[in-house]
Every structure is written in C-alpha cells, then in structure tokens.
Amino acid sequence: MSTAPISTAHVSTDHIRSLFTEAMSRMYRTEVPQYGTLMELVAEVNAEVLSREPEMRRRLENAGELDRIDIERHGAIRLGTAAELHTMRRLFAVMGMQAVGYYDLSVAGVPVHSTCFRPIADAALRANPFRVFTSLLRLELIEDEALRAEAEAILARRSIFTPRAIELIERHEHQGGLSGKEAEDFVNEALETFRWHGEATVDAETYKRLHDAHRLIADVVSFKGPHINHLTPRTLDIDMVQRRMPERGITPKAVIEGPPRRACDILLRQTSFKALEEPISFLGEADGTRGTHTARFGEIEQRGVALTRKGRALYDKLLASVRGEVQVGASGAKAGDYDTELSARFRELPDSWNELRRQGLAFFRYTATTEGVAAAARGALPNNTESLIAGGYVAFDPIVYEDFLPVSAAGIFQSNLGTDQQQNYATRSNRAAFEAALGATVSDELDLYAEREAQSLRAALEALGLAGVELKTVA
Numbered sequence: 001m002s003t004a005p006i007s008t009a010h011v012s013t014d015h016i017r018s019l020f021t022e023a024m025s026r027m028y029r030t031e032v033p034q035y036g037t038l039m040e041l042v043a044e045v046n047a048e049v050l051s052r053e054p055e056m057r058r059r060l061e062n063a064g065e066l067d068r069i070d071i072e073r074h075g076a077i078r079l080g081t082a083a084e085l086h087t088m089r090r091l092f093a094v095m096g097m098q099a100v101g102y103y104d105l106s107v108a109g110v111p112v113h114s115t116c117f118r119p120i121a122d123a124a125l126r127a128n129p130f131r132v133f134t135s136l137l138r139l140e141l142i143e144d145e146a147l148r149a150e151a152e153a154i155l156a157r158r159s160i161f162t163p164r165a166i167e168l169i170e171r172h173e174h175q176g177g178l179s180g181k182e183a184e185d186f187v188n189e190a191l192e193t194f195r196w197h198g199e200a201t202v203d204a205e206t207y208k209r210l211h212d213a214h215r216l217i218a219d220v221v222s223f224k225g226p227h228i229n230h231l232t233p234r235t236l237d238i239d240m241v242q243r244r245m246p247e248r249g250i251t252p253k254a255v256i257e258g259p260p261r262r263a264c265d266i267l268l269r270q271t272s273f274k275a276l277e278e279p280i281s282f283l284g285e286a287d288g289t290r291g292t293h294t295a296r297f298g299e300i301e302q303r304g305v306a307l308t309r310k311g312r313a314l315y316d317k318l319l320a321s322v323r324g325e326v327q328v329g330a331s332g333a334k335a336g337d338y339d340t341e342l343s344a345r346f347r348e349l350p351d352s353w354n355e356l357r358r359q360g361l362a363f364f365r366y367t368a369t370t371e372g373v374a375a376a377a378r379g380a381l382p383n384n385t386e387s388l389i390a391g392g393y394v395a396f397d398p399i400v401y402e403d404f405l406p407v408s409a410a411g412i413f414q415s416n417l418g419t420d421q422q423q424n425y426a427t428r429s430n431r432a433a434f435e436a437a438l439g440a441t442v443s444d445e446l447d448l449y450a451e452r453e454a455q456s457l458r459a460a461l462e463a464l465g466l467a468g469v470e471l472k473t474v475a
Ligand code: OOG
Pocket: 075, 076, 077, 078, 133, 135, 229, 270, 299, 404, 405, 408, 409, 410, 412, 413
C-alpha cells in the first residue's frame, strides 16, 4: 500500500489536457472577442438542434457527451524550427497527446508540413479529444537565400518555452507524471507559449520582406512565439452556424470544407471566419508607428465516421472531381454551385451505416448486446459475424474521425491568406525530415482506427464466448 499523500500523487494526463483546453479557451476568447461571439452562436445552434432532435440528445446523453458539446475540439499553431517541434512533442506528451498523421501542405502552396497532436486511446478520447494541428515552417522553401538565412537567424534567437515549463516537462518525463499543483503550474506556463504578442520582434522593413515571401513566413518568424491561431468548437449543425454567422457580424469563408451534409456524417466538415486584421508594433519604432497583422480566426467543426483506406480513396476521388469542375472564387462566387455539385457527386458513397460497414468503407466499434449474451448462454448463436449483427447479437457504432483532412486544411489556410498567395511549390513532401525534427515517428491514423475496430470485435466475441472461434465474415 502506498502511503504517499494525495498532493504528490500524479494526476491523469487527461485531466491536464482538460485544464489546458479550458485555459486556452478562456485566453482566446479574451484575445479575440469575435471568437466569443462565435462560441455563443454555436451554443445557441446546438441547443436548438438538441430540442429539435430528441433522439440525438439521448444518444449524446448516453455517451456522456451532453455537457461537453460546446467545448473546443482543436486548435492550431505554426512553429519555426526543428527544436521547437521537438520540445512541443514533449510538452504535448505531458497532456497525453501524441503525433498522429503527416500532412504536406506545400502541394497547396502553403510552405509547411504538419501533424496532429492528440490522445490515442479510446478512454482518453472519451475524456477529452482536444488536439492541436501543428505545422512546421519549411524554410527551405524560401527561394531567396539571404532571406532564408535571415529568417533562420531570427528564429534561432527566440525561445518559445518558459524555463519553468521545460522544468515541468522534464519532471513529467522523470517521475512519469505531475502532481495536481504541478499540473496547474504546467498549464499556466504552457499557456505563455500560445499567447498572442502584438509586438513584432523584427522591424517594419524585415516584416515586409518576410511577408512578401509568404504571409505565413511573416506570421511564424516575426513574433515571440507560436500564438494559437484558432480554436474550434464542435457544432451539431454546421450549415446552420454558417448561415447565421453574418447575422452576428461574422464573415464566414465561402464554403464548408470537406464532405457534404449527409444522413450519416463522414470524416470532418469545417468552416471558419476570416482572420482579423490586428494592430502590431515593430521593433525599434516609436509608439504610434504601427502596422497590422492578419493571423487569428475562429473555426467550427462537425465530425463523422472515420473512413477506411477504401472509403477514403473514394472520398478523395469524389472531392477532387468536384473541385476540378467548380472553382469557388475568393469572394464566394460559385459557392452555391459547389455545394450542389458536392452533394450530387457524393451520392456514389452509400449513406447508411450498415452499407458503409458492409462495403468496408468506414470503421465501427462492435459490442455484444444483452440479447447476444443471453443467446450465448443458450448456445444459440450463429457462427458468422454478419449473422451475429443481423440477429442483433452484436451491435456496431461509427468510430469518430479524430484527424484532419489536408485539402480542407489547405482551404482553411488559404481563406486566411488571400488569393494573391496561391503559389505552388515544386517540391516533395519530406516526412523523414519532419520526423527527424520531431524526434519520433508519427502514427498512421488508419492503423489506429483499424486497431480499435479489431479490438472491439475481439472483445464483443469474447463476451459472447466466441473468443478464438474461427468466424466466417460473410453470412
Ligand atoms: C492550420 C489550418 C488547418 C484545420 O482545421 O484543418 C486546421 C493553420 O491555419 O495553422 O486547423
């Protein structure tokens, strides 16, 4: 028996992640008041949907999600150096978040590659799925060698983590966790890294040169740290929030990224409001000489089922066919055509849970039902998975997609960069360099979903006394 007092026992990484999510939300609402307005709109729409759809309400209540509907599901940051990414991985590990997925945005004219830091285990995702889309600037994509060297030198001078944050990260690594008090300290210290600083660390002339190379380069290089550039709550009806944004004086991007509205939600739908133009001051200039910087915005998301490799290939094909046909202008021209075409083409993807499952297009979590357990006791179970499901002995529920979509992410980046920034980098993705900087490999998201599905099926069969039994998969 341990006799250690409670105060020195470790709190869970889930708990630290929740503290961090709340603290970030409070900070961002103060920093970007329009984001607070968006949060109110999301809460209003979610409440309406819940009273309109009692079935959904029951489902969320059973899943223990009802009181956490309006909390943020993700945020995003952009880092400047390999060392920053390396320490960031260690910082997120304190909160139970690991790097999942590699996203190359350079193909869409954005000079970064990215990963998602998020919890992985079922229980951790249930406790709090908060994740951070984390990009690393690819300085090698700056063509002007002098400018590249200058940007490198500027970044080499900054340290984005507080000494106390580093100390607590090390403590977590050595002790295997943090106490309640240390966790609170850690969250306060970590918050400093994500805070906005209106004072650029460069002069106006340098800022302009960085900005001319790419707006994103100025955003990463000119400031003291990687300010959080948006937070994203979950909405139960993204179309309704999109429609109502203008009524609240918020300008949404032209179209919702991702799949169309469907009966069975798939992957991830997202929309954002345009980044705000904020006053900044430059290094070495008297007060009053000021500029503006555009980086920070608000976003909403609605998640659906994770698709298998086969489902995802179909999704990518359908999306590409629409985007090849209907190009939405910066001012939103053809947005209506795009939405219509998107819905039409996606009819090729079945819109029923059972079809998505049967055709191996999406991932599901299997559970043994009480009928199943009773039938097992009578020795009356069929001997193949499809019949177990058809007979109601095994139930299945969609596994939620926890990751990002590169085409959507590029759309979110671009709506905040303006169309003048459409450059195409003739370069290959560089996952190896990203992982070397990270000091770890990124997990493959499809493997994670497949594992969770297989694990759930194993547990369901075990509960029915069918563990190890060779089951035919087709009825
Ligand atoms: C990240 C944009 C990507 C998303 O939700 O796809 C993203 C950024 O602008 O830094 O957050």
